[in-house]
Amino acid sequence: MNIVYKTLWIALLTIFPVTAAVGQSTALTGDYRDTAQKIIAKAQNDKEGFERLTEFVDAYPHRLSGSESLEASIDWIIRQMEKDGELNDVRTQKVMVPHWVRGKESATLIAPLNSNLPMLGLGGSVGTPKEGIEAEVLVVDSFDDLNQKSEQAKGKIVLYNIPFTSYGQTVRYRIDGAVEAAKHGAVASLIRSVTPYSMITPHTGTSRYQEGVKKIPHAAITIEHAKMLQRMQDRGEELLINLKMEAETLPDAQSRNIIAEIKGSVKPEEIVVIGGHIDAWDVGQGAMDDAGGCFAAWQALRIIKELGLKPRRTIRLVMWTNEENGLQGATEYKNMVQKNGELENHVLAIESDSGVFDPKGFGFTGSDEAYKMVQAIGKLLNPIKAGTINRGGGGADIGPIMREGVPGMGLNVDSSRYFWYHHSAADTIDKLKESEFNNCAAAMAVMAYVAADMEQALPRN
């Protein structure tokens, strides 16, 4: 047994002192079983966490980087944490963030018939002249298709009519659609919203430009209208659209990461970091993306504190700013902990940013040995069916520290409708359930607490 495996087994013995030692596959009997059950019970009986989340998103629905509303929402949380008096070292970390503003916007079909096309400009997009950009439309079904129709794209508005397959596949057209269209001489670009389902629901999200390529306006229309324009083009009809966007990027603004802790009782310098992102798009309430994740993580710490549990290591709650269009909160957090020497002491990072629906488990990125240990912790979550630990996973906000070697994990939930609402006006609190939110808080609390308290830290690669 090499030293790594020895480390692993010591850790596992902490969880399964008897059964694991004799290699039996019996039920979980370890030290943490009772504690996990207490955490789950307390989480499930809670009313305050979800109510707090609801009040928060009702009061601060739009939390785009650079907005007054985001900063006011951060103030609200800080005030609430100070009033609670439960967490240590409640503080903020200043972060400069991009400041994109949408302004008024519209897309109007002029021919073959006059019709308003509900739309959302994409984050980072430039605006149009005041009178709008009026141009014929070329519908394409891929970047390849656009390449083949390069001659036709010149002077046109290119519409990418891309059916949703996976987010990763489909989002490429949101991210790079303007650059690719501009390369072929298009005057603006539109995407079919990145979602598998629509009720005339446009979805926003970030996009980017490329140096040396003309910046053209970039916006999303609905599935319904993208399909309709495709049909019209297929029938040989000439399509004319007027696109008006006041969008612009202002000078960077100051925002803040929120940080609060439960100090470790034995090794306070070692840190399990847990959280989500506090910024959100300027439509809907950002209830699942990602106020829900922030509040579930917050709730996890409150439960641990209120149960009087004293983990050996520090559990640090971070609500990162600017995940949606810049990742400056995540980057500056990494810079800070790199500079102050804390980075090496981050034993685990946990993010919830896939909605707070019925939790299934976690996706984990880290060493094989650490994977086995978090799988063992996962078993403590079997009573709420949230114990499945898959390989791979993390989160955008913990990405920068994960790339520096910190083991990371993302909460996995029932994702069947997440992308119906993602980045749209329909991301509202009524889509979430208190019971599911509470189970998310339970899953995060159990994972964070055991990882922070077990004798052996999760081994890095």
Added chain:
Amino acid sequence: MNIVYKTLWIALLTIFPVTAAVGQSTALTGDYRDTAQKIIAKAQNDKEGFERLTEFVDAYPHRLSGSESLEASIDWIIRQMEKDGELNDVRTQKVMVPHWVRGKESATLIAPLNSNLPMLGLGGSVGTPKEGIEAEVLVVDSFDDLNQKSEQAKGKIVLYNIPFTSYGQTVRYRIDGAVEAAKHGAVASLIRSVTPYSMITPHTGTSRYQEGVKKIPHAAITIEHAKMLQRMQDRGEELLINLKMEAETLPDAQSRNIIAEIKGSVKPEEIVVIGGHIDAWDVGQGAMDDAGGCFAAWQALRIIKELGLKPRRTIRLVMWTNEENGLQGATEYKNMVQKNGELENHVLAIESDSGVFDPKGFGFTGSDEAYKMVQAIGKLLNPIKAGTINRGGGGADIGPIMREGVPGMGLNVDSSRYFWYHHSAADTIDKLKESEFNNCAAAMAVMAYVAADMEQALPRN
């Protein structure tokens, strides 16, 4: 055996010449089984009907009574029917219809925070002054609740936050909400949209005023915002809304019912009437409400004609106008057939106005004897699982002739999502499937053909 039963048995014998006669419950072996199978096969292999429907709703998405678009859409259908040359006596019946126009409209939450509230004015509503109506909001959960809070309603905008139970139950607040709120001195009224599901989706629909009660503006907001305003009120927050509506009712306008036939080969004076309504709200495409029903009925006649079938009685296709906000097309049709003596010769009326999703069967209103006969016809639709004939049913457009004694039936379909889209911008063609539309056409064709061709007419009460 009394005379009624004798009539019934003669009819059934036409369908089950052997098995029914000897009282066996064996499989259907009657004269119509082969014909029904041919009809179903032809319907299922069709591409043109659904394509035609798609082109139609893409070209004429808004078909509100009084609009140029509705009349242009009627012209398109007449032209197409004349070009086809398949149906007899293609004609229109002039009908005067209400002419309500929406104009620009908005609802803005002013306090406790500033937020646009997506909304749709309700059909028939009066408008607001140009600067809008700005007033505090009183959220109620029933007419009873409003009665109890009568004192608080004065000078306020009343919001009915009524969860969807059934359409019939919930729609009462859309129909009569303005009248009831005005009785308590409210200055405007809002409803939570009549739907079980929302993605920030307002739903319109008709409403009414009452003589002697002040006409106040009446509009629908989304489920999400109705719930949010309820929560805010429950927290003791003061709600202020500015409602702006340009809505007005212009003088009645001329519209038309569309009528076309397959003339009966033996008893051309006897009529099976089949159809839907051609008007639709001024949002979405009215694809399922009710272009789909009109086109499925049209398709039913085309299939019968193209198969060379010659029913004994006349099958008459009617696309009624003004179902949504006046029923003038249905009323004038009844008046016409009452006046010209055709009413007594209407042996059956079939309407499709519940969407053209997967068909399940029909709801039937008529004599017990006729019910047994249409149940027997229904068996011919078992191969596509559309053979269930329930008691009760019909349709708004055939209501006036049904009340004069004509047996009536409505096509029943999988209704799981119908009210998600009903009267909203999301009632678009992409929600429908060609295969399901084709099965609806098959069900209507089989029912209409056999009812028109069997020796004995369906007996009235």
